[in-house]
Amino acid sequence: MKVMKISDCAAFLQTSHHDHQALLARNDELTDLTQNTKTVKPGCCFVAIKGQRFDGHEHVQEVADAGAKMIIVEHPVEIQGDVLIITVPNSYKALAQLSTCFFNDPSQHLLMFGVTGTNGKTTTTHLIEKIMADHNVQTGIIGTMYSKVGTKKLPAVNTTPEPYAAQKTLSEMVAAHDQACAMEVSSIALVQGRTWGIDFDTAVFTNLTEDHLDYHKTFENYFDAKALLFSQLGNSYHSDAKKKTAVINIDDPDGRRLIEKTAANVLTYGTKGEGILQAKSIEITNKGTHFDLQVYDESYPVTLKLMGNFNVYNALAAFGACYEHGLQPEEIITSLEEVQGVRGRFQVVPNDQDITVIVDYAHTPDGLENVLSTINSFAKQRVFCVVGCGGDRETTKRPIMGNIAVQHSTDAVLTSDNPRTEDPEKILDQVVAELAPHTFTRITDRREAIHYALSQAQAGDVVLIAGKGHEDYQIIGTMKHHFDDVEVVNDYFNHQS
Numbered sequence: 001m002k003v004m005k006i007s008d009c010a011a012f013l014q015t016s017h018h019d020h021q022a023l024l025a026r027n028d029e030l031t032d033l034t035q036n037t038k039t040v041k042p043g044c045c046f047v048a049i050k051g052q053r054f055d056g057h058e059h060v061q062e063v064a065d066a067g068a069k070m071i072i073v074e075h076p077v078e079i080q081g082d083v084l085i086i087t088v089p090n091s092y093k094a095l096a097q098l099s100t101c102f103f104n105d106p107s108q109h110l111l112m113f114g115v116t117g118t119n120g121k122t123t124t125t126h127l128i129e130k131i132m133a134d135h136n137v138q139t140g141i142i143g144t145m146y147s148k149v150g151t152k153k154l155p156a157v158n159t160t161p162e163p164y165a166a167q168k169t170l171s172e173m174v175a176a177h178d179q180a181c182a183m184e185v186s187s188i189a190l191v192q193g194r195t196w197g198i199d200f201d202t203a204v205f206t207n208l209t210e211d212h213l214d215y216h217k218t219f220e221n222y223f224d225a226k227a228l229l230f231s232q233l234g235n236s237y238h239s240d241a242k243k244k245t246a247v248i249n250i251d252d253p254d255g256r257r258l259i260e261k262t263a264a265n266v267l268t269y270g271t272k273g274e275g276i277l278q279a280k281s282i283e284i285t286n287k288g289t290h291f292d293l294q295v296y297d298e299s300y301p302v303t304l305k306l307m308g309n310f311n312v313y314n315a316l317a318a319f320g321a322c323y324e325h326g327l328q329p330e331e332i333i334t335s336l337e338e339v340q341g342v343r344g345r346f347q348v349v350p351n352d353q354d355i356t357v358i359v360d361y362a363h364t365p366d367g368l369e370n371v372l373s374t375i376n377s378f379a380k381q382r383v384f385c386v387v388g389c390g391g392d393r394e395t396t397k398r399p400i401m402g403n404i405a406v407q408h409s410t411d412a413v414l415t416s417d418n419p420r421t422e423d424p425e426k427i428l429d430q431v432v433a434e435l436a437p438h439t440f441t442r443i444t445d446r447r448e449a450i451h452y453a454l455s456q457a458q459a460g461d462v463v464l465i466a467g468k469g470h471e472d473y474q475i476i477g478t479m480k481h482h483f484d485d486v487e488v489v490n491d492y493f494n495h496q497s
């Protein structure tokens with residue numbers, strides 16, 4: 001079992017002289033660390049965090065009664081019993097620092113790739129993992145779909161986990177002999193400080209378009225959140241002589257702004273004539289994508305099985321990240337060309353009716369527009385688009401996504417995503433708010449909507465089912481029901497035959 005000496009905490013916790021001396025005076029150990037009242041164990045340290053719904057400070061007595069030995073707070077609390085109370089200015093930061101220490105600072109033993117951006121994080125981390133693994137660098141993954149530690153896949157709660165969970169997972173990677181980790185870093189995680197204590201070697205920026213404005217309020221705040229990954233790169237207190245690199249999409253105006261935010265080396269990529277890495281002469285078919293990759297002055301032909309212009313960007317991003325660590329262009333290209341696809345990302349669902357059914361995780365206006373324009377570049381007949389918007393998430397994207405669906409498809413079937421605690425009908429009212437009547441079909445039940453689109457489609461048509469990708473659930477209210485777009489499609493065709 002892991003333990004940590006209380007006196008060791010004095011080295012990094014920002015606290016008063018009195019509390020500092022109190023920490024130094026303690027020779028005993030902590031058995032664990034937690035921010036959750038439900039997982040307090042005897043001898044552990046509890047970090048009180050004030051969230052949107054729950055304030056740990058209001059439950060310190062219950063935590064002390066459950067056997068916590070030390071409690072970190074942001075303001076004085078009343079408590080009976082023999083507990084060491086330490087006051088810090090920011091308990092979340094203390095949690096990140098304590099977690100880093102408790103798990104022996106695992107990111108120091110891993111080559112850390114952090115990938116941020118509105119779209120393409122999951123895809124890019126998977127491409128990095130494939131390239132590095134092909135070149136004998138066993139690489140873990142932390143992200144939306146799961147964490148991969150060694151060969152084991154563990155379920156994910158958030159795209160970017162809380163500091164304790166993140167440090168624990170990284171330490172498990174070290175134990176499983178992973179040498180690198182490709183990690184998705186969401187803007188929300190950056191603002192909350194979930195990645196404090198992680199020393200990234202390479203930071204990748206994919207793109208910035210509208211999402212999460214319910215959380216960030218303004219696009220500028222959203223940019224500032226993403227920028228943190230780059231401004232913090234190489235500035236960590238235990239930063240060593242390791243080379244730090246920022247890999248940045250220069251076609252995105254916000255990528256250009258990021259270059260000024262980082263002290264690290266910058267490797268730029270793009271498809272519009274600028275960048276150290278450039279994709280030229282891009283050709284997209286319904287079988288894949290071809291382009292010439294220019295690396296400084298050299299050019300290499302690349303044929304990806306991945307489809308879509310957006311995947312050219314993801315490939316460039318992953319190429320840049322791995323190239324910076326000494327891999328040769330030809331080696332990286334061989335790996336990229338082998339990638340079949342990432343689950344739920346432009347995933348084609350085979351069927352015997354010659355309908356091209358695609359399940360894709362596009363859940364932002366930009367993602368949806370990209371996927372539909374890729375489809376339109378090869379579709380010969382009608383394009384059906386089944387899509388909705390998640391509840392308890394930003395509302396401004398809803399009419400925009402409704403418009404994109406109607407404008408870029410021949411038949412838009414507007415439906416539910418994860419309604420969560422919102423009324424699905426009200427979400428749909430917002431999705432269709434700016435649409436002319438009779439330009440779309442509205443079917444609230446997602447299964448029925450998918451069945452309807454498939455029943456209307458004929459041989460040669462394309463049916464895009466967007467928004468939920470790999471998800472195998474639908475959240476209605478606070479209940480998670482089993483629901484899998486691919487499964488719904490397969491069931492439909494099985495009942496046909």
Ligand SMILES: CC(=O)N[C@H]1[C@@H](OP(=O)(O)OP(=O)(O)OC[C@H]2O[C@@H](n3ccc(=O)[nH]c3=O)[C@H](O)[C@@H]2O)O[C@H](CO)[C@@H](O)[C@@H]1O[C@H](C)C(=O)N[C@@H](C)C(=O)N[C@H](CCC(=O)O)C(=O)O
Nearest residue numbers: 035036037038049050051052053054158159160186188189
């Ligand atoms: C908006 C947001 O990020 N919320 C996160 C936040 O919730 P909150 O402020 O409501 O927390 P809270 O429930 O009040 O709890 C506060 C503290 O009390 C503790 N607690 C809580 C209950 C209890 O009984 N006992 C207890 O001790 C909690 O452990 C926490 O330390 O803190 C919680 C726990 O620390 C997180 O689980 C929760 O993420 C929720 C699940 C969430 O949906 N987050 C989404 C928006 C998110 O983070 N998304 C990003 C981006 C996705 C992407 O673009 O890919 C992601 O990285 O996943």
Ligand SMILES: Nc1ncnc2c1ncn2[C@@H]1O[C@H](COP(=O)(O)OP(=O)(O)OP(=O)(O)O)[C@@H](O)[C@H]1O
Nearest residue numbers: 118119120121122123144310313345360361362367
């Ligand atoms: N580089 C890109 N630019 C624009 N759209 C993209 C890009 N890459 C992927 N997409 C679209 O966005 C969807 C989600 O892709 P992916 O899961 O890789 O992104 P993500 O950033 O991890 O998303 P999340 O924020 O949910 O974690 C894909 O299914 C595709 O439709």
Ligand SMILES: N[C@H](CCC[C@H](N)C(=O)O)C(=O)O
Nearest residue numbers: 363389390393417418467468
């Ligand atoms: N990581 C994103 C995913 C959204 C996926 C979509 N299916 C939805 O539920 O809105 C979020 O939590 O906002």
Ligand SMILES: [Mg+2]
Nearest residue numbers: 121122144184
């Ligand atoms: Mg993701």
